[in-house]
Amino acid sequence: MSRLQTLRRLISSSTPPLARSVTYMPRPGDGAPRAVTLIPGDGIGPLVTDAVEQVMSAMHAPVYFERYEVHGDMKRVPEEVMESIKKNKVCLKGGLRTPVGGGVSSLNVQLRKELDLYASLVNCFNLPGLPTRHEGVDIVVIRENTEGEYSGLEHEVVPGVVESLKVITKFCSERIAKYAFEYAYLNNRKKVTAVHKANIMKLADGLFLESCREVATKYPSIKYNEIIVDNCCMQLVSKPEQFDVMVTPNLYGNLVANTAAGIAGGTGVMPGGNVGADHAVFEQGASAGNVGKDNIVVQKKANPVALLLSSAMMLRHLQFPSFADRLETAVERVILEGKVRTKDLGGDSTTQEVVDAVIANLD
Amino acid sequence: MSRLRALRRLVSSAAVSPTPPPLARSVTYMPRPGDGAPRAVTLISGDGIGPLVTDAVEQVMSAMHAPIYFERYEVHGDMNRVPDEVMESIKKNKVCLKGGLRTPVGGGVSSLNVQLRRELDLYASLVNCFNLPGLPTRHEDVDIVVIRENTEGEYSGLEHEVVPGVVESLKVITKFCSERIANYAFEYAYLNNRKKVTAVHKANIMKLADGLFLESCREVASKYPSIKYNEIIVDNCCMQLVSKPEQFDVMVTPNLYGNLVANTAAGIAGGTGAMPGGNVGADHAVFEQGASAGNVGKESIVEQKKANPVALLLSSAMMLRHLQFPSFADRLETAVECVISEGRVRTKDLGGDSTTQEVVDAVIANLD
Numbered sequence: 001m002s003r004l005q006t007l008r009r010l011i012s013s014s015t016p017p018l019a020r021s022v023t024y025m026p027r028p029g030d031g032a033p034r035a036v037t038l039i040p041g042d043g044i045g046p047l048v049t050d051a052v053e054q055v056m057s058a059m060h061a062p063v064y065f066e067r068y069e070v071h072g073d074m075k076r077v078p079e080e081v082m083e084s085i086k087k088n089k090v091c092l093k094g095g096l097r098t099p100v101g102g103g104v105s106s107l108n109v110q111l112r113k114e115l116d117l118y119a120s121l122v123n124c125f126n127l128p129g130l131p132t133r134h135e136g137v138d139i140v141v142i143r144e145n146t147e148g149e150y151s152g153l154e155h156e157v158v159p160g161v162v163e164s165l166k167v168i169t170k171f172c173s174e175r176i177a178k179y180a181f182e183y184a185y186l187n188n189r190k191k192v193t194a195v196h197k198a199n200i201m202k203l204a205d206g207l208f209l210e211s212c213r214e215v216a217t218k219y220p221s222i223k224y225n226e227i228i229v230d231n232c233c234m235q236l237v238s239k240p241e242q243f244d245v246m247v248t249p250n251l252y253g254n255l256v257a258n259t260a261a262g263i264a265g266g267t268g269v270m271p272g273g274n275v276g277a278d279h280a281v282f283e284q285g286a287s288a289g290n291v292g293k294d295n296i297v298v299q300k301k302a303n304p305v306a307l308l309l310s311s312a313m314m315l316r317h318l319q320f321p322s323f324a325d326r327l328e329t330a331v332e333r334v335i336l337e338g339k340v341r342t343k344d345l346g347g348d349s350t351t352q353e354v355v356d357a358v359i360a361n362l363d
Numbered sequence: 364m365s366r367l368r369a370l371r372r373l374v375s376s377a378a379v380s381p382t383p384p385p386l387a388r389s390v391t392y393m394p395r396p397g398d399g400a401p402r403a404v405t406l407i408s409g410d411g412i413g414p415l416v417t418d419a420v421e422q423v424m425s426a427m428h429a430p431i432y433f434e435r436y437e438v439h440g441d442m443n444r445v446p447d448e449v450m451e452s453i454k455k456n457k458v459c460l461k462g463g464l465r466t467p468v469g470g471g472v473s474s475l476n477v478q479l480r481r482e483l484d485l486y487a488s489l490v491n492c493f494n495l496p497g498l499p500t501r502h503e504d505v506d507i508v509v510i511r512e513n514t515e516g517e518y519s520g521l522e523h524e525v526v527p528g529v530v531e532s533l534k535v536i537t538k539f540c541s542e543r544i545a546n547y548a549f550e551y552a553y554l555n556n557r558k559k560v561t562a563v564h565k566a567n568i569m570k571l572a573d574g575l576f577l578e579s580c581r582e583v584a585s586k587y588p589s590i591k592y593n594e595i596i597v598d599n600c601c602m603q604l605v606s607k608p609e610q611f612d613v614m615v616t617p618n619l620y621g622n623l624v625a626n627t628a629a630g631i632a633g634g635t636g637a638m639p640g641g642n643v644g645a646d647h648a649v650f651e652q653g654a655s656a657g658n659v660g661k662e663s664i665v666e667q668k669k670a671n672p673v674a675l676l677l678s679s680a681m682m683l684r685h686l687q688f689p690s691f692a693d694r695l696e697t698a699v700e701c702v703i704s705e706g707r708v709r710t711k712d713l714g715g716d717s718t719t720q721e722v723v724d725a726v727i728a729n730l731d
Binding site (some may be wrong): 024025026027028029030031060062073119175177179182183185186187188221273275276277280282315316319320321322323326356363 | 393394395396397398399428430474483489543546547550551553554555556559589641643644645648650653681684685687689690691731
């Protein structure tokens, strides 16, 4: 069940229902350590990935990291890094700073395209103890990650006139819709909302919607509806509790994910990742602020919570549910206590103070 | 964290502080594409109450629309061997759910339960015995996982009559089997955040056999310095179980002691009708009622259809988690635990008088 429903049930009933159990019978050999590629990245990246490494080692988690230096001003992601990710299948990364304008294309996007990480997932939810203007938020934004407005196909027709191609294909729309409904089915979610602007882009977003509708018919127990992206933004900031799982093309997903993260407590806290048929890359959920400002880097006051929660998702993805639960419980306790918080959450702690508090709260 | 600790924390924080209790564990889980594809599971209804309780599981699975489908096979305890087609099916599906098979006392027919475990090399049997909130027992704070060696020991089946009136029964202990069960027990403790592993033995009497078992446990313990290890003689263990069960966490035992310790621990925690468990090997897993006592049941229970389906329902939740469907596993467990905690619908062994179907209906009603 979703976080909010679980929490509501806990608060409202007189005898609280049990926390979920861990009666889990591992296969022999399940405890063997797994290799994970680690890309610290730029800006606050090294700070927050170091935070994850410290916590993993305090937990004696069965993962070990293979670190690689990648920076946003490189031309391409180095071959050895791609090889490593293809071997390990799982990667954890900090943000890579993409220069504005100029000729260097985004390494974040290159990574997603080469590994065909076609689904980006961000879970935006209210954390108990962290006051926000919006209650009842528990939204999962599933965003198509490889085409749409991010195809990178631009050209100057004549000087002063530029065309940028937004490409929508049935193949990609279908697979992202399938992933979104399968996600809802596997995680006991009740509703999937497709976000679009098909009144204007009738063919492109229309094709996206058609694919979503086809997949929706195969999941009759999950509600499906559609919402135009401008109305969606307005609804997000006025009545966010109406949204559950949202499936979107590339650009709208970027904006919706960051908005949803913002109303729920900020992008410094929301976990997320990118997944494809063969690989998964975990990073701070919503992209805004994943490289951070220089002064945060200098004062070492970056918020490691988002990457810690994403690394818990990663532990669950690697089938280490007990470690994932311990990590999440420790992080959520630290947030609930409210004594140690970085600037974006209203406090003034450093990254290291948050890490120490999380480690102290591990059981 | 263990069930009991998680629950205590919830209850104490909810009662004392006005602020909301710490979050139940989250499900931020990013599935791989295709993870929702349905899986086949071999189903052996078994004897006695077996068909009743396996039918209960089928009903609940279908109410949840869980991504599993069952391939049913009839196997009965009086058959000579488990039919080949059933073995083929389990080898193909890798996972099986079964009711109890009635093994005749004496006579020449050996236990089909044991045959299944040997052929599939399901060398570890696991039973999780814990107090269920809302179910009063004489012992509080029980949260024990008994990991029992499943293929050798006293169950080797090697008996012969030396001379008329004199029978020898061989108990076989090997380093190979002792080592792998110890490895499994410590790995289990590591993966599930358990703090202590206790080896149960009678090495003061069977110095070589149980001594070999202990040696293997000690070797493996040295590789897990953060997990406490201790040893306890089995007679003292039985006494400690019924007086101070909270001292035990994970217990690793050879075959026979494991059978007895598991049933005792299940009994103090609420009965074998409620404790989940399974058998696992390198390649396969078979889930069934955790502790063996009562898994076939009495005639009267079968006739009145008042068998307790809770153990098999919780075992099928373990199975869902084994198949990597954690959200379904959680829903099932939460529903079962709500039903127990409300206390209105309970079978005879838990102090009530409901039928199996009433329990199933209550569980389905509590699914969300």
